[in-house]
Amino acid sequence: MGQLQQFLPFVLMFVVIYFFMIRPQQKRAKNEREFESTLKVGDKIITKSGIHGKIAELGDSTVIIETMAGKLKMERSSISMEFSATLNKKA
Template sequence: MGQIQQFLPFLLMFVVIYFFMIRPQQKRAKNEKEFENGLKVGDKIITKSGIHGKIAELADTTVIIETMAGKLKMERSSISLELSATLSKKA
């Protein structure tokens, strides 16, 4: 019984860390992966660096976006889920 009481605070800390840090991060990563897989040609997006554009072509891990300055080839992971979602809500 004494050993269980010694390890109870550590176990409790692990549970708290899991539910407040690890689990939300896993959920966010899953949502971003679904967003990346759901992209299609013609979607208006904003990259994490703030570039606005429209998807012109899709490849396995890259995307070509059409901007006012021309076409840019970028990784799919560089597209911001949050910024693109707010852009689509405004439209």
């Protein structure tokens, strides 16, 4: 019984860390993967660096974005959100 009381705080700390840090990060990563897989040509997007544009072409791991200045080739993971979806949510 004495050994159980010694390790109980460590077990409780691990449980708290799991539910407050590890699990939310896994859910966020899963949502990002789902978002990246649902992208399609013509979607208006915003990159993580703040560039607004429209998807012109899709590759396996890359995206070609059409902006007012020209076309940019970027990784899919650099896309932050779909702009048209955020506009629809606000309306």
